[in-house]
Amino acid sequence: MQNDEKSAAHAGREADMSSANLRIQWLHRKIADNSYPNAKRLSERFGISHRQAQRDIFFLKNKLGAPLEYDYRRRGFYYASPFALPVAHIADNDENFSDVLAAASAEATEAPEVADRTVIQTQLPYTSVVRVEDKLAVLELQPYIKERNKDGTYLCEFHSIEKFMSAILALDADIRIIKPDWLRRRLIHSAERIIRNNKE
Template sequence: MNANTRIQWLHKRLINKSYPNARRLAERFHISPRQAQRDIDFLKKKMGAPIEYDAARRGFYYTEPFQLPLLLTSDNDDIYLPGIADVQNAEDLAASESIIQMQIPYTATLELFDRLTIMELTPYITERLGKGQFACEFHSIEKFLGSLISLQADFRVIEPEWLRERLIASAERILKNQKD
């Protein structure tokens, strides 16, 4: 994942008052704690985010409302910028918006009933929300649905409704195609 994705993840956790810290950021994105701290410093110093550390909760929080710019860029994003900067008409704008949208992850809340399922979905799980409930993020709907369908355990999609409906439609199609 690039720095843009990590900053967006961090921002979302700060807005939700989840008190993220460098260790959790490093674990989530498989980066060093030092790189995670640089991401937090970038958000605070370069982007002017009003971030403070709460020692009791061992994490950061926003001291006042803050919004990220529409598009964050990093050295790795140079290949996308010329195409986005050349927006000339409504068709180009729609295409550019889809490029930006692809970088923003989808979110879902799942209810998982056993530890093995939790381990299998670890790449998607961002936080534990309560008893058996987990927040997940994913960039590819098809890949995430495939992961859910391939689970050998019970689970429930709590939200969003559109994802639950799509999962049900996929399961119904699979069952229909297996009839003699």
């Protein structure tokens, strides 16, 4: 009896993960095709709650590192830079984010038309871990710093990639982006372009 229950639970878990994978893949494909999908379309396509659709968007952006931006005119998401979905299996985000976006979900219940705006503005900041030794630079990064980690690095949150990168480039200090890798590569690319365009 116990084996049957375990098998059923395992099968259910695999089904949930498969469903989450399909939703993320669909969302990625629509964004890559410039179809500007949003949480409403995702929920309607897969018959899930609006809250779960918001979790999927959160997962794609913050856990998979997708450079998501929201287009208010088209009312949908797009990639601010080229992005490829990781080949590795996507984690079962259905279970791990039960309390994430609670505020957005509550607002969406009262006003569904602003749900996606709520997600991008208040619930879906990008995150980055940076190492900076200069105390003055730390002070100047305070608008982005959320906490200091035990290893001396800083956890930062930001809604605009461009503003955060500009803040880092403007600082007269040694700063290293520990993660995510895509943000470090983008910063390097920007710095190389600046150097290339300003060579004598």
